[in-house]
Amino acid sequence: xxxxxxxxxxxxxxxxxxxxxxxxxxxxxxxxxxxxxxxxxxxxxxxxxxxxxxxxxxxxxxxxxxxxxxxxxxxxxxxxxxxxxxxxxxxxxxxxxxxxxxxxxxxxxxxxxxxxxxxxxxxxxxxxxxxxxxxxxxxxxxxxxxxxx
Ligand code: THU
Numbered sequence: 001x002x003x004x005x006x007x008x009x010x011x012x013x014x015x016x017x018x019x020x021x022x023x024x025x026x027x028x029x030x031x032x033x034x035x036x037x038x039x040x041x042x043x044x045x046x047x048x049x050x051x052x053x054x055x056x057x058x059x060x061x062x063x064x065x066x067x068x069x070x071x072x073x074x075x076x077x078x079x080x081x082x083x084x085x086x087x088x089x090x091x092x093x094x095x096x097x098x099x100x101x102x103x104x105x106x107x108x109x110x111x112x113x114x115x116x117x118x119x120x121x122x123x124x125x126x127x128x129x130x131x132x133x134x135x136x137x138x139x140x141x142x143x144x145x146x147x148x149x
Pocket of ligand 1: 021024026027028043044045053054055096097098101
């Protein structure tokens with residue numbers, strides 16, 4: 001695992017400790033690497049009205065955007081797993097962003113003119129699968145389709 005990946009997976013694991021996931025009991029953490037080396041994190045935020053729940057990746061990107069940094073994201077690490085008795089993510093299977101999150105990541109990629117790296121890790125262990133966003137969401141709908149950019 002290279003240093004950037006290890007940093008992102010570690011930050012995503014820490015973020016997952018703050019998942020608000022009492023309904024699914026599946027904790028997810030996401031960490032964004034910005035172009036100056038800064039890291040911005042997020043965790044899933046569920047709601048009693050289930051459909052209003054927010055994914056970790058979306059929360060992290062909203063946080064970066066609120067800091068004026070949506071165009072500065074170069075890579076994302078995501079981990080997740082079923083909560084154990086202590087409420088912590090568990091398991092060794094990497095998770096990859098859901099379809100909606102892929103579209104949200106694409107907005108950041110388009111704003112930054114970058115094909116963001118997506119590192120999919122697990123709650124524990126060293127398994128990481130790395131993709132480019134363009135592999136996860138080929139032929140994406142984006143600002144160009146609206147005649148913008
Ligand atoms: N979840 C994420 O946070 N990111 C994903 O990419 C997939 C799913 C969350 C949503 C929900 O809180 C829980 O995982 C179970 O679906």
